[in-house]
Amino acid sequence: xLSLFVADCATKRAAERSLTIGAxxxxxxxVVRLTLSYNREAAMGxxxxxxVVLVALSVVALMALALIxxxxxPADRRRAVGVALVVGGALGNLLDRLRSSAGVVDFIxxxxxxxxxxTFNLADVGITAGAIVLMIVFGRWSxxxxxxxxxxxxxxxx
Numbered sequence: 702x703l704s705l706f707v708a709d710c711a712t713k714r715a716a717e718r719s720l721t722i723g724a725x726x727x728x729x730x731x732v733v734r735l736t737l738s739y740n741r742e743a744a745m746g747x748x749x750x751x752x753v754v755l756v757a758l759s760v761v762a763l764m765a766l767a768l769i770x771x772x773x774x775p776a777d778r779r780r781a782v783g784v785a786l787v788v789g790g791a792l793g794n795l796l797d798r799l800r801s802s803a804g805v806v807d808f809i810x811x812x813x814x815x816x817x818x819x820t821f822n823l824a825d826v827g828i829t830a831g832a833i834v835l836m837i838v839f840g841r842w843s844x845x846x847x848x849x850x851x852x853x854x855x856x857x858x859x
Contacts, residue, residue, distance in 0.1 A: 705789030709823040710796065716808035725810060734810040738820045741804035752798055759795040763788060769835075780838045786831025793824035 720726060720737035727734050743755060770784045797805040807820040 702785035702789040702792075705786060705823065705827040706792050709790065709793035709827070712823055713793070713797065713806040713808070717806060720808060732811065732813060735808050736810040736820055738807045739801075739804040740807050740820075741802075744825070752802060752804075756795065756798050759791055759798070763791055763795075766791070777838070779834055783831045783834030783838055786827040786834065788831075790824035790827030790831065793822070793827075 716735065716737050720735055722737045722739070725734040725736040741752070743758075766784050766788050770781065770788075773780045773784065794805045805822065805824075807822050807825075809822060809826075810820045811818045
């Protein structure tokens with residue numbers, strides 16, 4: 702969690718110091734570029750454009766994650782890693798929202814030509830990876846026997 706948070710903050714500050722807003726800097730041709738932008742909305746530019754609402758939602762999410770972590774068995778490393786990744790990323794993006802009304806600093810720009818993915822940052826990578834780990838841990842993609850252990854829920858795997 703701390704490593705992701707520190708790396709996210711450091712790369713965002715480096716991007717702000719060395720990049721110009723909206724001016725792509727090629728890293729791997731046009732496929733991987735660094736393009737500084739600020740996102741005042743939620744993930745991928747969706748959701749409310751309200752700093753107060755997004756900060757409040759982040760705090761609520763962090764509280765929920767703290768409860769999940771408290772209920773995690775010390776031997777369940779996958780669950781702990783999933784929570785840590787989401788928390789580290791959420792803290793990085795929350796800090797951006799608190800420090801500036803400009804929004805979250807994004808700078809990783811992937812795509813081909815005019816077909817581009819949303820610009821993102823390391824915090825977003827951590828949140829996404831952590832969410833995938835937690836979906837696996839909580840049985841969204843588990844074996845049928847794991848679903849029975851969780852109380853008979855349906856499993857999505859064959």
